[in-house]
Amino acid sequence: MRPATLLRTAVWLSVIAFLWRPSAFAAVFAPFTHDGAPAIYDQGDLADLALAHLGLVLFATALSAVIAVLLAVVVTRGPGRAFLPMSRSLVSIGQTFPPVAVLAVAVPLVGFGSLPALIALVAYGLLPVFENALTGLAELPASVLEAADGVGMDAWQRLWSIELPLAGPLIVEGLRQTLVISVGTATLGSTVAAKGLGEVIIAGLLSDNTAFVLQGGLLTGLMAILLHDAIGRIGAYVLPRQG
Amino acid sequence: MTRLARNLPGLLFGGAGLWALFGWPFLVEKSSRVVPGIGIDVELALPVAYWPWWLVLLCAVSTATFARRPWLRLIAGGVAVATLLYGLGSAAAVQVMDENAVQRIAPGVGFWCALGALLLLVTDAVARLQLSASRQCVLIALTVVVGALGLHSGHFDSISVMREYAVNADRFAHEFSRHLLLSLGSVLVAVWLGLPLGIVCHGRATLRQSVLATLSVVQTVPSIALFGMLMAPLAALAAAWPALAQWGIGGIGYAPAFIALCLYALLPVVANTVLGLERVDAAVVDAAYGMGLTRFQLLTRIRWPLALPTIVTGIRVVLVQNIGLAAIAALVGGGGLGAFIFQGIGQTAIDLVLLGALPMVMLALVAGVLLDALVERLERRRRA
Known part of the structure; x- marks a missing residue:
C-alpha cells in the first residue's frame, strides 16, 4: 500500500472506531479534563450527532451545488447573459458577508432549529460553486463551442455533453471548498439549536471541559479533511480525463 | 442583444x-x-x-x-x-x-x-x-460619509436598531473597537510572522510542503473549537505566571480568540508569499545572477516587488475572513460585535442581532474594497 492510502485508511478506521465505541478512548482524553469531569461527551450519542452534522452539510451542499450550477448555466447563455456582469460582483460581495451574520439574520425569519442553519449553509455554500462554475462555463474556448455547433449539436446537447464536462473539474473544486466551509460553519448552527457536533464543543466551553472541545473539534476537522479528499477522488473517477 | x-x-x-x-x-x-x-x-x-x-x-x-x-x-x-x-x-x-x-x-x-x-x-x-477598484473606493467612502451624516442627524433615531444603539451606546463603542482590535491586530501579527515564514519556505520544497500542510489542517478546525482548545493552555499559563493575567491573558477573554485568529490568518499569508515570490521567470533570475546580484539582492530588488500584489491579495482574504470570524470570539468571552449577535439570538431580539451584524458586514465590505484598490495600484506599478 502507498503511504497516502495507508494514512487515509488509518484515519477513516480511527474515526469509525471512535464513533462506534467512544468510551474505549477515555484514557486518551482523560488528561484534558479536571475535577473528575467526564472525559467522553455524555450528553448525547456522538455517532448520532456526527451523522446529523454530516447529513446537514451534505444536504445543504447538494442543494447549493444544484442551485449554483443552474444559475451559472442561466447567466452564461441567451437573455440571461445580461446578468453576467452583476453576477461576478455579487460573488465577490457575497464572500465578504460573514457566515455568522447570515446565520443570525436567518433565525428571526424562520425560528430556531436546523432550518436557519440549513439556510445559512446553502446561502454561503452557493458562492464557491457558483464562482467556479461561472469561470468554467464563461471561459470555454470559442473553438470548442464552434466545433460542437459544427457537428450539429443543439444547445442542450452542447451544454450537457461538452460544456458541463469541461467545466466539471472547476465545479468539483468549488464543491470541495463549499464542503470544508460548511463543515466548520455547521458547528455554529448549534448556537441556534441545530443538531450537530457544535453541541459537543459548546458543552465543553460551558462546562470548561477541554476534552469535549477537543472531541468536537477533532471530529469536525477530520470530517472536513476526509470529505475534501473523498470528493476529489470521486471527481477524478467520474470526470473524463483532460489534457 | x-x-x-x-x-x-x-x-x-x-x-x-x-x-x-x-x-x-x-x-x-x-x-x-x-x-x-x-x-x-x-x-x-x-x-x-x-x-x-x-x-x-x-x-x-x-x-x-x-x-x-x-x-x-x-x-x-x-x-x-x-x-x-x-x-x-x-x-x-x-x-x-x-x-x-x-x-x-x-x-x-x-x-x-x-x-x-x-x-x-x-x-x-x-x-x-x-469601475476600477480605486473608484469603487471613492464610491464606498462617499456612502460611508453620507451614512454617517444621516445617522448623526437623528432622523433615524426612532427605528428599532437605533433605539437599541441608544441603549447600548457606550458598550457599542467598546465592542466595536474590540472587534477592530481582534480582526486587524490578528492580521497584523499574522503578517509579521507569516512574511518571514513564507520567505524561509520559498525555495525549500520539503519545508514549504510541511508548513503549508500543517496550516491547512489548522484551517479545517472549526473556529469555536480552536478558540476552545486554546483556552486550557492559556488558563494554565495564567495560573503559572499571574503577571500574565494582569495583561488580560487567561483562559477566558480575548487572548484565545486573538491567537486562534492569527493561526487562521497564517495560511493565506504564507501561501501567497511563497506563490508571489515564485512569480519570477527563470530567465529574469538568470539575468539577475548574470548581472552579479546576490541571492539577497535578488530577493529584495526583484522578487519582493513582483510578489507584493499577490501578498496583499492574501492579506485581503484574511482580513475579510477575520472580521467575520472575530464574531465568534464572543462565545469565549472575547467580546466584539459578536457579543450583540449572540445576545440577540439568545433573547430572540432581532434588533440587537442587527446592531452587531450590520456594522460587521459594513466593516468587511469596506476592508475588501480598500484592499482591492491597494492590490490594483500595486499591480499597475508592477507593470509600469
Whole structure:
C-alpha cells in the first residue's frame, strides 16, 4: 500500500472506531479534563450527532451545488447573459458577508432549529460553486463551442455533453471548498439549536471541559479533511480525463 | 442583444423592488422588542401628505430601471436607496409614541426586500460601469460619509436598531473597537510572522510542503473549537505566571480568540508569499545572477516587488475572513460585535442581532474594497 492510502485508511478506521465505541478512548482524553469531569461527551450519542452534522452539510451542499450550477448555466447563455456582469460582483460581495451574520439574520425569519442553519449553509455554500462554475462555463474556448455547433449539436446537447464536462473539474473544486466551509460553519448552527457536533464543543466551553472541545473539534476537522479528499477522488473517477 | 434583453436586470429588480414595497408590510410595530409585531403597509406609513417623497422615489426607481447610461442608473439607484431609507426614518418617527419606552418600530419585510432589490440595481450599474477598484473606493467612502451624516442627524433615531444603539451606546463603542482590535491586530501579527515564514519556505520544497500542510489542517478546525482548545493552555499559563493575567491573558477573554485568529490568518499569508515570490521567470533570475546580484539582492530588488500584489491579495482574504470570524470570539468571552449577535439570538431580539451584524458586514465590505484598490495600484506599478 502507498503511504497516502495507508494514512487515509488509518484515519477513516480511527474515526469509525471512535464513533462506534467512544468510551474505549477515555484514557486518551482523560488528561484534558479536571475535577473528575467526564472525559467522553455524555450528553448525547456522538455517532448520532456526527451523522446529523454530516447529513446537514451534505444536504445543504447538494442543494447549493444544484442551485449554483443552474444559475451559472442561466447567466452564461441567451437573455440571461445580461446578468453576467452583476453576477461576478455579487460573488465577490457575497464572500465578504460573514457566515455568522447570515446565520443570525436567518433565525428571526424562520425560528430556531436546523432550518436557519440549513439556510445559512446553502446561502454561503452557493458562492464557491457558483464562482467556479461561472469561470468554467464563461471561459470555454470559442473553438470548442464552434466545433460542437459544427457537428450539429443543439444547445442542450452542447451544454450537457461538452460544456458541463469541461467545466466539471472547476465545479468539483468549488464543491470541495463549499464542503470544508460548511463543515466548520455547521458547528455554529448549534448556537441556534441545530443538531450537530457544535453541541459537543459548546458543552465543553460551558462546562470548561477541554476534552469535549477537543472531541468536537477533532471530529469536525477530520470530517472536513476526509470529505475534501473523498470528493476529489470521486471527481477524478467520474470526470473524463483532460489534457 | 436587444435593448430589452440587455435591460432585463433593471426591469427585474426595479419591478421586484416596487412589488415588494407595495406587497408586504413596510414597518413592523412591536409592543416590546422580543414579541412579534403588527405589519404596517407603506400606504398607511407614508400617506398622500408625503407626496414629495413618493415623487422622488418613483422618479429615481424608474430612472434607475430604464436609463440607458450606467452612470445615470448608478446615481438614480443611489438616490432611490437614500430616499427609501429616509422614508423609513420619517415613517418610524410618526409611529413612535413618546411615553412608551419599550415600543419598537422595526423595518418590515417589504422594506428589506425593496432595499435588497434597489441594491441589486446599484450593483448591476456598478458592474456595467466596470469601475476600477480605486473608484469603487471613492464610491464606498462617499456612502460611508453620507451614512454617517444621516445617522448623526437623528432622523433615524426612532427605528428599532437605533433605539437599541441608544441603549447600548457606550458598550457599542467598546465592542466595536474590540472587534477592530481582534480582526486587524490578528492580521497584523499574522503578517509579521507569516512574511518571514513564507520567505524561509520559498525555495525549500520539503519545508514549504510541511508548513503549508500543517496550516491547512489548522484551517479545517472549526473556529469555536480552536478558540476552545486554546483556552486550557492559556488558563494554565495564567495560573503559572499571574503577571500574565494582569495583561488580560487567561483562559477566558480575548487572548484565545486573538491567537486562534492569527493561526487562521497564517495560511493565506504564507501561501501567497511563497506563490508571489515564485512569480519570477527563470530567465529574469538568470539575468539577475548574470548581472552579479546576490541571492539577497535578488530577493529584495526583484522578487519582493513582483510578489507584493499577490501578498496583499492574501492579506485581503484574511482580513475579510477575520472580521467575520472575530464574531465568534464572543462565545469565549472575547467580546466584539459578536457579543450583540449572540445576545440577540439568545433573547430572540432581532434588533440587537442587527446592531452587531450590520456594522460587521459594513466593516468587511469596506476592508475588501480598500484592499482591492491597494492590490490594483500595486499591480499597475508592477507593470509600469
